[in-house]
Amino acid sequence: MFNPAGAMPSIVTVKLSDVGMQSPAGYNVTEVFDGVYIGIRKPTDTLKVSVNPTGVFFAKATLLQ
Secondary structure, eight states, X not given: OBXXXXXXXXXXXXXXXXXTXXXXXXXXXXXXXXXXXXXXXXXXXXXEEEEOTTOBOOEEEEEOO
16 A cells, blocks of 8 residues: 655555455454554455555565465
């Protein structure tokens, strides 16, 4: 997720299934740059993050077995 313009951080919300995450078992989600663990998320969950101006949010999602 990215914030292409503006002087203030933007709140970005995305439903996991909308970005191709379809496994009913869910995913462990971790923010990549700082290593902050976000938690277990399912396809029906939404992820809501604040993205700094001209910044990005980058996460790693590991499929749960």
